Amino acid sequence: MTEQNNSPENASTAGQQAGPNFAIQRIFLKDISFETPMGVEAFTKQYKPAIQQDLNVQVNKLDEAAHEVVLLLTITAKIESRTVFLVEVKQAGIFTIAGFDGIQLSQIINTACPQILFPYAREAIDGILNRGGFPPLMLAPINFDAVFAQAIEQARKQAESAKTEAAPTTESSVN
Numbered sequence: 001m002t003e004q005n006n007s008p009e010n011a012s013t014a015g016q017q018a019g020p021n022f023a024i025q026r027i028f029l030k031d032i033s034f035e036t037p038m039g040v041e042a043f044t045k046q047y048k049p050a051i052q053q054d055l056n057v058q059v060n061k062l063d064e065a066a067h068e069v070v071l072l073l074t075i076t077a078k079i080e081s082r083t084v085f086l087v088e089v090k091q092a093g094i095f096t097i098a099g100f101d102g103i104q105l106s107q108i109i110n111t112a113c114p115q116i117l118f119p120y121a122r123e124a125i126d127g128i129l130n131r132g133g134f135p136p137l138m139l140a141p142i143n144f145d146a147v148f149a150q151a152i153e154q155a156r157k158q159a160e161s162a163k164t165e166a167a168p169t170t171e172s173s174v175n
Contacts, residue, residue, distance in 0.1 A: 020099030021065070022108060027120055030070055031090040034128045042084045043133065049077035049084050053139065059109050065098035069113040073121045075137065087128060091121035111144040118142060
Protein backbone atom coordinates (compact mmCIF):
# COMPACT_ATOMS: atom_id res chain seq x y z
CA MET A 1 0.00 0.00 0.00
CA THR A 2 2.82 2.42 0.82
CA GLU A 3 4.36 1.85 -2.61
CA GLN A 4 1.07 2.75 -4.31
CA ASN A 5 0.87 6.07 -2.44
CA ASN A 6 4.37 7.02 -3.62
CA SER A 7 3.61 6.30 -7.27
CA PRO A 8 4.66 8.80 -9.95
CA GLU A 9 1.01 9.86 -10.38
CA ASN A 10 0.74 10.91 -6.74
CA ALA A 11 4.10 12.66 -6.88
CA SER A 12 3.09 14.66 -9.97
CA THR A 13 -0.23 15.60 -8.34
CA ALA A 14 1.63 16.93 -5.31
CA GLY A 15 3.95 18.90 -7.61
CA GLN A 16 1.01 20.40 -9.46
CA GLN A 17 -0.57 21.64 -6.24
CA ALA A 18 2.58 23.57 -5.37
CA GLY A 19 2.72 25.42 -8.72
CA PRO A 20 0.17 27.55 -10.53
CA ASN A 21 -3.31 26.03 -10.59
CA PHE A 22 -6.40 26.81 -12.67
CA ALA A 23 -9.47 24.61 -12.42
CA ILE A 24 -13.23 24.81 -12.89
CA GLN A 25 -15.18 23.94 -9.74
CA ARG A 26 -18.70 24.69 -10.98
CA ILE A 27 -20.53 26.47 -13.79
CA PHE A 28 -24.05 27.75 -13.18
CA LEU A 29 -26.69 30.15 -14.47
CA LYS A 30 -26.93 32.86 -11.82
CA ASP A 31 -29.68 35.00 -13.35
CA ILE A 32 -31.62 35.37 -16.59
CA SER A 33 -34.14 38.01 -17.63
CA PHE A 34 -36.23 38.21 -20.80
CA GLU A 35 -38.52 41.05 -21.84
CA THR A 36 -40.59 41.68 -24.97
CA PRO A 37 -41.76 45.29 -24.61
CA MET A 38 -43.46 45.30 -28.03
CA GLY A 39 -45.53 42.24 -27.12
CA VAL A 40 -47.51 40.67 -29.97
CA GLU A 41 -46.66 43.59 -32.24
CA ALA A 42 -43.09 42.23 -32.47
CA PHE A 43 -44.42 39.23 -34.41
CA THR A 44 -46.40 41.31 -36.90
CA LYS A 45 -43.42 43.29 -38.20
CA GLN A 46 -40.71 42.15 -40.58
CA TYR A 47 -38.05 40.63 -38.31
CA LYS A 48 -34.70 42.27 -39.06
CA PRO A 49 -33.76 43.90 -35.76
CA ALA A 50 -30.60 45.80 -34.95
CA ILE A 51 -28.79 43.82 -32.25
CA GLN A 52 -26.76 45.47 -29.51
CA GLN A 53 -24.54 43.30 -27.32
CA ASP A 54 -23.00 44.47 -24.04
CA LEU A 55 -20.77 42.35 -21.86
CA ASN A 56 -19.08 42.74 -18.54
CA VAL A 57 -17.19 40.54 -16.10
CA GLN A 58 -17.65 40.65 -12.33
CA VAL A 59 -15.37 38.87 -9.87
CA ASN A 60 -16.00 37.87 -6.28
CA LYS A 61 -13.06 36.34 -4.41
CA LEU A 62 -14.48 33.52 -2.28
CA ASP A 63 -11.29 32.47 -0.52
CA GLU A 64 -7.54 32.37 -1.09
CA ALA A 65 -7.83 30.41 -4.37
CA ALA A 66 -11.55 30.29 -5.29
CA HIS A 67 -13.10 33.06 -7.40
CA GLU A 68 -16.65 33.46 -8.59
CA VAL A 69 -16.53 34.94 -12.09
CA VAL A 70 -19.79 36.22 -13.58
CA LEU A 71 -20.16 36.98 -17.28
CA LEU A 72 -22.94 39.55 -17.73
CA LEU A 73 -24.32 39.54 -21.25
CA THR A 74 -27.10 41.91 -22.32
CA ILE A 75 -28.67 41.59 -25.76
CA THR A 76 -31.07 44.25 -27.02
CA ALA A 77 -32.93 43.89 -30.32
CA LYS A 78 -34.59 46.94 -31.83
CA ILE A 79 -36.74 47.58 -34.87
CA GLU A 80 -36.55 51.25 -35.76
CA SER A 81 -36.17 52.78 -32.30
CA ARG A 82 -38.40 50.33 -30.43
CA THR A 83 -37.10 47.44 -28.36
CA VAL A 84 -38.29 44.06 -29.64
CA PHE A 85 -36.64 42.04 -26.89
CA LEU A 86 -34.11 42.40 -24.13
CA VAL A 87 -32.19 39.44 -22.67
CA GLU A 88 -29.86 39.68 -19.70
CA VAL A 89 -27.85 36.66 -18.62
CA LYS A 90 -25.50 36.25 -15.68
CA GLN A 91 -23.54 33.08 -16.40
CA ALA A 92 -21.25 32.26 -13.50
CA GLY A 93 -18.51 29.90 -12.57
CA ILE A 94 -16.43 29.10 -9.54
CA PHE A 95 -12.78 28.74 -10.49
CA THR A 96 -9.72 27.73 -8.51
CA ILE A 97 -6.97 30.16 -9.46
CA ALA A 98 -3.79 29.88 -7.43
CA GLY A 99 -0.15 30.72 -8.02
CA PHE A 100 -0.80 33.69 -10.31
CA ASP A 101 -0.25 37.35 -9.43
CA GLY A 102 -0.92 40.79 -10.87
CA ILE A 103 -1.47 40.95 -14.60
CA GLN A 104 -1.44 37.14 -14.98
CA LEU A 105 -4.28 36.76 -12.47
CA SER A 106 -6.22 39.61 -14.09
CA GLN A 107 -5.74 38.09 -17.53
CA ILE A 108 -6.98 34.65 -16.43
CA ILE A 109 -10.03 36.14 -14.71
CA ASN A 110 -10.87 38.40 -17.68
CA THR A 111 -10.03 36.06 -20.57
CA ALA A 112 -9.93 32.36 -19.69
CA CYS A 113 -12.93 32.36 -17.34
CA PRO A 114 -15.28 34.34 -19.64
CA GLN A 115 -14.15 32.20 -22.59
CA ILE A 116 -15.32 29.12 -20.67
CA LEU A 117 -18.60 30.77 -19.60
CA PHE A 118 -19.55 32.33 -22.95
CA PRO A 119 -20.87 29.18 -24.70
CA TYR A 120 -23.17 28.50 -21.73
CA ALA A 121 -24.49 32.08 -21.82
CA ARG A 122 -24.98 31.85 -25.60
CA GLU A 123 -26.97 28.63 -25.19
CA ALA A 124 -29.13 30.19 -22.44
CA ILE A 125 -29.86 33.20 -24.68
CA ASP A 126 -30.79 31.03 -27.66
CA GLY A 127 -33.01 28.85 -25.47
CA ILE A 128 -34.90 31.75 -23.91
CA LEU A 129 -35.37 33.43 -27.30
CA ASN A 130 -36.77 30.19 -28.71
CA ARG A 131 -39.22 29.92 -25.80
CA GLY A 132 -40.17 33.56 -26.40
CA GLY A 133 -41.07 32.82 -30.04
CA PHE A 134 -37.96 34.32 -31.64
CA PRO A 135 -35.33 32.56 -33.75
CA PRO A 136 -31.98 31.70 -32.12
CA LEU A 137 -29.51 34.57 -32.18
CA MET A 138 -26.35 32.53 -32.82
CA LEU A 139 -23.95 35.02 -31.20
CA ALA A 140 -20.49 35.02 -32.74
CA PRO A 141 -17.59 33.93 -30.53
CA ILE A 142 -15.79 36.71 -28.67
CA ASN A 143 -12.01 37.01 -28.54
CA PHE A 144 -11.65 37.83 -24.84
CA ASP A 145 -7.86 38.10 -25.19
CA ALA A 146 -8.32 40.96 -27.68
CA VAL A 147 -10.96 42.61 -25.46
CA PHE A 148 -8.56 42.39 -22.49
CA ALA A 149 -5.64 43.79 -24.52
CA GLN A 150 -7.83 46.67 -25.68
CA ALA A 151 -8.90 47.42 -22.09
CA ILE A 152 -5.25 47.42 -20.93
CA GLU A 153 -4.28 49.77 -23.77
CA GLN A 154 -7.20 52.08 -23.02
CA ALA A 155 -6.27 52.17 -19.31
CA ARG A 156 -2.65 52.95 -20.23
CA LYS A 157 -3.74 55.83 -22.49
CA GLN A 158 -6.03 57.22 -19.79
CA ALA A 159 -3.21 57.06 -17.25
CA GLU A 160 -0.86 58.88 -19.64
CA SER A 161 -3.55 61.45 -20.39
CA ALA A 162 -4.15 62.04 -16.69
CA LYS A 163 -0.41 62.56 -16.11
CA THR A 164 -0.18 64.97 -19.05
CA GLU A 165 -3.20 66.95 -17.88
CA ALA A 166 -2.01 66.98 -14.27
CA ALA A 167 1.50 68.21 -15.12
CA PRO A 168 0.52 71.70 -16.45
CA THR A 169 -1.85 72.21 -13.52
CA THR A 170 0.93 71.47 -11.04
CA GLU A 171 3.38 73.74 -12.85
CA SER A 172 0.92 76.63 -13.08
CA SER A 173 0.14 76.44 -9.37
CA VAL A 174 3.87 76.66 -8.56
CA ASN A 175 4.36 79.80 -10.68
